[in-house]
Amino acid sequence: MKIKNFKSFYRFLFVIILLLVFQIPKNLKAESGLVNLVDAAKKTVNSVVHIKTIMLQKSNVYSYFYDSYGNIYRRGEEPKYYVATGSGVILTKDGYIVTNNHVVAGAYEIYVTLNDKRNLKAKIIGRDPATDLALIKIDTDNLPFLEFGDSDNAQIGEWVLAVGNPFNLTSTVTAGIISAKARNLHLVSPQHSSAIDSYIQTDAAVNSGNSGGALVNARGELIGINAAIASNTGSYTGYSFAIPSNIVKKVVSDIIQYGKVKRAYMGVQINDLNEDVANYLNMPKIEGVFIAKVVYGGSAWKVGIKSQDVILQIDNQRVNSRSELVERLTQYQPGATIMVKIWRKGRQYDFSLVLESDNQE
Structure with missing residues (x-):
């Protein structure tokens, strides 16, 4: 009986050891923090293109000539061509490509080089200078493309890859982590102007x-379009910025469906909440976005939202800065109904309101 029990015990111990052996690599990988980015890189480089634009610019340089009688004449302005380059991301197998507006704005001709070295002419489908996004198209099929990830779910500290064509070096991949979300570029560049302040x-x-x-x-999902760097030299100095994919997805969809971007409007003027204001409002902690003014007749005014209210949530998603709120609203269409949680005089209230169209578009 004892021998049988010992045999059973050793068999059990052997199984446990085997499980531990197969589990060790997985645990070591988690503890070391290493992430395999090879598959994501392979997938992405084939879906990122090199964009070359031919720009036509009138020159202030004039040419002069003499006629047979010695009279001098001035010719008209001579056209000047120059080349600019950038990157783009293939979104569909039939050739829709998203890029930055400043890459293609003013282009006389646009050429796209695929990762397989094919060179194709592209046309502009639509541009949105306010978000610095543009949609172009090439006439081909069966292209590799990237699927949108959810930028709202991206986490600070998460590994990411930036893929593009810096300095005309095609298919370049760099790795890093998400350093911050909902970043307002006015903090690092007062001259920056954009309809979105959330990068x-x-x-x-x-x-x-x-x-x-x-x-x-790390899964090769598109969570942003690289748009800017903060640098005095024009080259990388430690941090860069991308337009969140949820904004990109909405802008692209609008351009395809409507030919322009439709923007939703709550009818409020908002500011970041600071400690002094939070104390004045007797808030237990500094959270939310302060409403400085409610536009008369607007969506917020119609449902009873007031100035000096504090917006805590939009559709059950917390908002703790003006940038976060703007990013959230940018993803909605005019006419959408949203739930807004408000702090007012020590109590929380829920409001349902219908977003209106931003007349400034």
Whole structure:
């Protein structure tokens, strides 16, 4: 009986040891923090393109000539051509490509080089200068493309890849982490002007020519379009910025469906909440977005939202800065109904309101 029990015990022990052996690599991988980015890189480089634009610019240089009688004449302005480059991301197998507006704005001709070295002429489908996004198309089929990830679910500290064509070096991949979300570029560049003030900040190296390229997560999902770097030299100095994919997805969809971008409007003027205001409002902690003014007759006014209210949530998603709120609203269409949680005089209230169209578009 004892021998049989010992045999059973050893068999059980052997099984446990085998389980531990097969589990060790997985645990070591988690503890080391290493992430395999090879598959994501392979998938992305084939879906990111090199964009070359031919720009036509009138020159202030005039040419002069003499007629047979010695009279001098001035010819008209001579056209001047120059080339600019950037990157783009293939979104569909039939050739829709998203890039930055500043990459293609003013282009006389646009050429796209695929990762298989094919060179194709592209046309502009639509541009949205306010978000610095543009949609172009090439006439071909069966292209590799990237699927949208959910930028709202991206986490600070998450590994990302930036893929583009810096300095005309095609198919360049750099890695980093998400350093911040809902970043307002006015904080680092007062001259920056955009309809969105909510960018994904990363330390993945982005340089000239990366504009319009992909920011992807470890699964190879598109979570942003690289748009800017903060640098006095024009080259990477430690951090760069991408337009969140949820905004990109909405802008692209609008351009395809309507030919322009439709923007939703709550009818409020908002500011970041600071400690002094939070104390004045007797809030237990500093959270939410302060409503400085409610526009008369607007969506918020119609449902009873007031100035000095604090917006805590939009559709059960917390908002703790003006940038976060703007990013959230950018994803909605005019006419959409949203739930807004408000702090007012020590109590929380829920409001349902219908977003209106921004007349400034």
